Amino acid sequence: KQEVTQIPAALSVPEGENLVLNCSFTDSAIYNLQWFRQDPGKGLTSLLLIQSSQREQTSGRLNASLDKSSGRSTLYIAASQPGDSATYLCASYRGATNKLIFGTGTLLAVQP
């Protein structure tokens, strides 16, 4: 059974700092992996999708990597801003389906 864990559970950084969020999964035979952002009381915003054949994806200040052999994915946020404050969730796709198994989330606070 796939389990997805995120470390740290919470993170507070000063504005401008580069940071890394970690996601680990127990079953290396994942299909795709997706990173989301969730603002308080809101739904999910997709940030980056890494397909199983890919090793990383980049969008603006965000870079996500995927290492299936070690069961890890990282989300790198460059030059963090207060507007980046949110909960970040990673999720692996269950096999070749569109069923997502979500991680526990990292609550990020960027201090101005």
Place this chain on the structure above:
Amino acid sequence: GAVVSQHPSRVICKSGTSVKIECRSLDFQATTMFWYRQFPKKSLMLMATSNEGSKATYEQGVEKDKFLINHASLTLSTLTVTSAHPEDSSFYICSASGLAGANTGELFFGEGSRLTVL
């Protein structure tokens, strides 16, 4: 990206009543929709998968008679919480995949619906 809309965003009801939540794909046809539940400060848990025109598939531990799911068209799925009780209070989120995401495997999520049962 594609847009998925949920309605209502917030609903408060009395214990014993039923509540319907709608999930619509606005600019694509969603062949499959998923319903998730999120408890406070917890992650999302998949409740069920609905395919247009067929019965929903429920995850283990989810009561299908309590959470009725209908996916009658390619743009609409509904979740009805029947005879709601305070323990059903939660944040419900739907997601959709279909022609828009078929080539990437990407899912698109609604804004969520906050249910509070008094």
